[in-house]
Amino acid sequence: MKIKLSNRIGLLSGSFLIVAGVAVGLVASFSDTAQAHKVKHSPATLNAFDQVFMEQVRLGDLLFHGDPATQKKMGVTLSKTGMACAMCHPRAADTHPYEYPKFQEQINKFSTLRDITNWCIEKPNQGEKISVDSDAMKALEAYMYWSTRGSKLDPGRH
Amino acid sequence: MPNEIDKGRRDLDKVLRNPVKRPDSSVSLTRRTFLQRSLVTGTALGAGAASLGLLPLVNTIDVAQAAGESFRFAWVSDTHLYGPGVNERFVDKTVKAFKEIQGMSPSADFMIFGGDLAQKGRQDELQLGSDLLKEVKIKKLFIPGEHDWYLDMGAEWEKRFGGSPWSMDHKGVRIIGLNTIGHAPDYWTAKKMSPEERMGHMEALDGTVAGAWAGLGRPQLKWLSDNLAGWPKDKPIIVFSHNPLYNYYAPWNFWVRDWQEVQEILGPYSNVTNVHGHTHQVLYNEIGTMRSIGMLATSWPWPYAPGVPNLTTPMVRVDPGDHFDGVGWGSLTGGDRVENEYMMWRKDIFATAQADSGAGDEGNQVLNERIADKQWPY
């Protein structure tokens, strides 16, 4: 296990995309063997974890900005009006993920960030709503949280 | 980036705190909010909004002269039209605004279109815009927005709507139209971008690649200075620009990068009103002797950026399920006194309570720069 890990860490250089691909493999090999927190984390390991997260942020950023190639790759149609999420929410402004869950006026029920994301896809964007557990939804969520990091957590706020 | 923003804020603060320089109080601007019921019944496309009990509110500015003659004009900007068949909602709202302007009684002296007619600067978008503009038969003036420009560097825009900057004198007021969008630092040549890629980076408000694209540039600053050289210091000036002529939020180009030089030129004049688009929201500010009014888009409202000017009464929180909400046009009266009326298609425009304010969540919110457009192949 240890040898395998250091081999993989040795590859952690070059472009972001290659690093991210390797990092996914690294984390998978950890979870396979239920090794979480059994070994002290090296900076390289922590960096690899971060790369996994940032790859989702990057994908979410592209989806949020309406990138056609990423939508096609992930099999989603987030808008049919030409509008992208970021056109009303530059830098994810006013998505306020730190306010969820809460009562959502538009949906008229207690809702999560994923619920309102789907509402936006379906109503203003006239796109096709996505599964709340889908890779695309997780990536969008990663981007919204990352982009508003440092905001004050205030669940339930209208 | 946050440090740059802080520095910009401190610079702006220095100007704002200058107790000597304020707009001439005898010609202070008043914003009026009044509902025009006749426009609801008079406009076929208003049916959706009217049935919801929403009444139109027009962006109007009255320039009422104490000594001279006053006149009325209308502002429309940020229609962001796509090619035919892509987004009918944007077309409907543009047509509604143009019909209302043509129906103004008494009629406006002119309409100024403040930029972002198109979304991607394409010929079919600008053609659609030209076709819809035929609805307006009064005199039309134009300044470009960044969405009109960066596909072909303004060629199609200027062929249709003429060049800028320009100026004219109207009933005792010097009226100036600036081009604040066509002077971006070259971010495309070294990266060998196609025209579509260049436009794509400009299209994202929160993109990082196009950088500080909003500005007048040296030659236009000189033009402005020369243009005003013979103009009496106490006579009214109205400056139209796509971007605000102060530093509100640089990361979204809610500014011009050379706003301090602009203020140096305008500073000696006691009665200057800047009317701008691009921010898609209700805005009001005073910088030195200049008052600045941000106008509505017809397409969609941008959220308030961090650092809303203290003098702004924010517009209401918008209902994203109603595409006629939070948008509109403007009717202004000109002369010694500029009055602005926002024509937003709803009953209440200005928010008093935090829970109703479009800027209400700003206190909790921290925003960060995007990353995906910095990485290969973007």
Ligand SMILES: [Fe+2]
């Ligand atoms: Fe715009």
Ligand SMILES: [Fe+2]
């Ligand atoms: Fe713009």
